[in-house]
Amino acid sequence: MSKDFTTREENYSKWYNDLVIKADLAENSAVRGCMVIKPYGYSIWEKMQAALDKMFKDTGHENAYFPLFIPKSFFSKEASHVEGFAKECAVVTHYRLKTAPDGKIVVDEDAKLEEELIVRPTSETIIWDTYRNWIQSYRDLPLLINQWANVVRWEMRTRLFLRTAEFLWQEGHTAHATKQEAIEEAEKMLNVYADFAENFLALPVLKGVKTENERFAGAIETYCIEALMQDGKALQAGTSHFLGQNFAKAFDVKFTGKDGKQEYVWATSWGVSTRLMGALIMAHSDDNGLVLPPKLAPNQVVIVPIYKTDEELAKLNEKASEIKKSLEALNIRVKYDNRDTYKPGWKFAEYEFKGVPVRIAIGPRDLENGTVEVARRDTKEKKSYQQVDLAHKIEHLLGQIQSNLYQKALSFREQNTTNVDTWDEFVNQIEGKGGFVYAHWDGTKETEELIKDKTKATIRCIPLDNKKEDGKCILTGKPSTQRVVFARAY
RNA sequence: CGGGGUGUAGCGCAGCCUGGUAGCGUACUUGCAUGGGGUGCAAGGGGUCGUGGGUUCAAAUCCCGCCACCCCGACCA
Incomplete structure (x- = not known):
């Protein structure tokens, strides 16, 4: 079954793929980009779900379920959100098939939908459209809801667990009366994810915020946990977003405060996906196969x-x-x-x-x-x-x-985390061993993109516990007040 | 969508160049032996050769079209 298994050194990416398939975790399906999660893999996912679900409930959240389909018009309501997801949406246009004269089954053109439905790539829009009716008063807040669901993002290139066209995840969507409370919620859930990663996945993660470039479409601030894989590449393992009032404004969700005044609601959303399976596999496994942390192993x-x-x-x-x-x-x-x-x-x-x-x-x-x-x-x-x-x-x-x-x-991770101060050092590190590279950056989008074009390295995050330190941008030499974390990423 | 590659038994592959009744390894079934790190021997079952067309007495093999998948880029949790 697993003889002739590729080693990590030979070909890391093949090692990963072979491991997933030969350890019976998942396989490619007949549908492009979509995987079948096999019983052994699914039972690990169930363990993750159970642990996370308990953590969510312990922090006051409840589960609910929203539709798989989202009317197309909902997406146009939040401008940057639609921009972020437009290029990877699956769209339902018809609701009926028929038998053609030649005996083949075809789409019935007479059954065209009045308004196309988007298969959810994420549920902010349908959820905030629903929240409008749920929230009237400050007494209805906070609204703390989580959903376990599947979502679809039509990715061009897919890899088992790490990037599939359809994936399983949870998405929390909360509504708050104040900005401060929403920010605290986003940070709280980031900490829940970090705890989960460390205590269950046995995987240390960096907690930080994304740069504007890497931010979730529609968010004011994106918090993330970043993990380092054995090949020196980073993996974003979870994100938590402070959405400000963007979605409340787009979907007209207001509440009346104690003072009788109406105000828009403050929002967060946060999610982790079956990608965590990929993180788990890549973090610990070796050339003899999978290595599972006891807390998530189906059989201990x-x-x-x-x-x-x-x-x-x-x-x-x-x-x-x-x-x-x-x-x-x-x-x-x-x-x-x-x-x-x-x-x-x-x-x-x-x-x-x-x-x-x-x-x-x-x-x-x-x-x-x-x-x-x-x-x-x-x-x-x-x-x-x-x-x-x-x-x-x-x-x-x-x-x-x-x-x-x-x-x-x-x-x-410690052995593969380095500080660099010059461009040459930076390139050597990124193209050599990889890992997390702390370097000064001038804070501009342009520089960030230039660095990405030249080296494929992206800013993974600005760590939350970052200390201020004066320095010069590795690329432009302009002044900088702190180091940020660069890496090549999945 | 651009560049490269591959479709032959459940899986991994050979055969194709030079057309002539489909083969190897593994897995599977059966029997005997074996049993402290992937056991050995023997017998057996299983394939519209991705798909449509063309050339030919004859096509897995030659020619043309199509489809699917994989790898590398652009996109991304």
Whole structure:
């Protein structure tokens, strides 16, 4: 199944693609740019959803659902928003098919829609059109709503999980009485994303704001979390937008304040997508396959029996079930694989490839000695453990693996973060090792675009915890007050 | 949309140049042996050769059109 697997060094991009397919996470579908998420991949996504959904609810949000289709006219209401999405919209123009004289199924031209429907690329417009009726008074605020949905953006080039024409995500859309409160909400949700990335994905992220160029279409401020992948490229892992009153004005959403005066509502929106799957895969996996952090692994532990005879298997079944139960009592997700159709070595390789954090092998020798063999996926280390109190030891080990993955990713990021002060250094760094490059920039759109044209590097963000520092723009030499983070990105 | 490439068994590929009844590896099925890191041997099943047309006694192979997918650019979470 996974022999002859491409290594990261040979071809990082092929490694990623092969990994996604061979680890059974997803595959390309019959539809251009759209993937099928397979059960194993989907179960990881479900784990992410569950964790995020809880975090959203713990911060006061509720789930709702809005239509897949958005009337075309809605898009024209917020000028910069439509501009940002116009080039990648799927449009529904007809509502009926018919059989042509030659027997082929064709679109019935008589069934043309009065107004075309856009398949949502994001839901601000339909949601704000709805909010108009929901919000009258300051008592209706804040309105804190999240939606789990699929969206469509007709991308020209797609890659499994990282960029697909249709993807799954959540989008939060909140309405507030004051500017300050909306900004706090946008920042709060950015922190939720950062916590999630660090605690569940085991992935350290930079928190920052986007430059005007990179800002979400229709936003006043776009906050983001940026992660560094093993090939030195950055991945935007989540965004949170302060939308000001742009959408309230476009959709005429006003509320009456305590003072009896009418004012436009302040808005935020924030989202993360199945792209997080891509981040997860690229952050930790190695040339032996997937490496999953225990908190998101569908199976945290797999138990493999080693035996020759049916009698041995019967004894091992008994012992393994006992171990399985003791682990499950601690809420550890365990699979016992006693299929006779595959050999132990095959199973070892298989679970390793699928990233199961801990493998327990147990054979006749272990039964005699009261031991098991425990192998951890992150370090590939194998150790013999006494069966006594095994469940607690495994629980502890899972915690260690989770934090080890985070530490490893963190030190990778540190090793691949550099300060540069001259253009030559900058080009060398971007074209060599890559990584996050802190450099001075004169603050103009033109310079940012010029740098992008010359090096393919973009400003990933202006970090929130940035310290002020006088310097000169690496390209123009004009004065600058702080360093910003450059990288090539996905 | 520009440049390059590929369509042959579930998957990966050879065969094409030089036309002559479709092959390899793997996966699958069956049997026997094997079993502490992808097991060996044997037998077996499976293909409108992307698609439409043309040339020819004969086309996977030669010619023309079309379609799909992949890679590199412009666009992007």
